[in-house]
Amino acid sequence: MALTVPPPRAPSSAESCGEAPGGPGTGWAGWYERELGWAAVDGPPVRLPTGLRFDALVVPAAAGRAALRRVGRSGPVALRGPRMALLVAPGSAEELPGLLDWLEWGGVSLSLAVLGAGGHITAPPPPGVRAEPGAASWLRPPWPSPEQDEAPVFPAFSGFGSGVGDAPDLVRLVDAVATECHRVRLARARAGVFHDESATQPLAFS
Numbered sequence: 001m002a003l004t005v006p007p008p009r010a011p012s013s014a015e016s017c018g019e020a021p022g023g024p025g026t027g028w029a030g031w032y033e034r035e036l037g038w039a040a041v042d043g044p045p046v047r048l049p050t051g052l053r054f055d056a057l058v059v060p061a062a063a064g065r066a067a068l069r070r071v072g073r074s075g076p077v078a079l080r081g082p083r084m085a086l087l088v089a090p091g092s093a094e095e096l097p098g099l100l101d102w103l104e105w106g107g108v109s110l111s112l113a114v115l116g117a118g119g120h121i122t123a124p125p126p127p128g129v130r131a132e133p134g135a136a137s138w139l140r141p142p143w144p145s146p147e148q149d150e151a152p153v154f155p156a157f158s159g160f161g162s163g164v165g166d167a168p169d170l171v172r173l174v175d176a177v178a179t180e181c182h183r184v185r186l187a188r189a190r191a192g193v194f195h196d197e198s199a200t201q202p203l204a205f206s
Contacts, residue, residue: 028040028046028123039052041120049119051116053090054089055089056085056087056119057092058115060083063177063184064180067179068086070176071176077139084139086173087142089156092156093117099174
């Protein structure tokens with residue numbers, strides 16, 4: 001089943017000049033609710049609950065970028081510091097442990113977390129609002145860009161449906177992410193980095 005995100009309206013003049021109503025980091029919740037139909041909790045920081053419209057795979061950014069190069073198309077992707085959140089279909093969090101076992105990654109230590117019901121990610125700024133250095137930002141936003149003229153969809157077990165090119169299904173995406181997380185972990189071990197707090201810090205804020 002393909003889950004699509006409707007395209008938003010054009011940003012307001014305040015958004016276009018890099019300002020959000022109420023100051024930086026506030027007032028974005030209404031934009032996400034109005035334009036994308038996503039639940040949002042105002043901040044700062046604004047938070048997007050997981051388990052409703054999407055779940056999120058949270059991985060080291062280096063592993064996430066490598067996985068994206070392998071799979072090509074994906075759902076929306078957010079960055080925050082050394083971590084990346086790949087948005088996937090709701091319900092994926094419950095399926096992930098069994099899927100990792102089926103892919104023979106069960107029992108392997110991976111810097112991979114999944115956020116489902118009760119979780120959240122920090123909301124990157126909407127279009128036209130500049131992100132502060134180190135703050136959450138969209139690598140692949142949930143609205144059409146000049147590079148993609150169609151709204152993105154969330155990876156699910158049934159894939160993206162027909163007629164959408166090489167978009168991965170959830171199985172392919174998780175396998176690529178797990179492989180790259182393992183490679184990052186091995187590279188750190190070879191470099192003598194046996195504990196890296198950045199690899200265990202979630203994208204979500206409490």
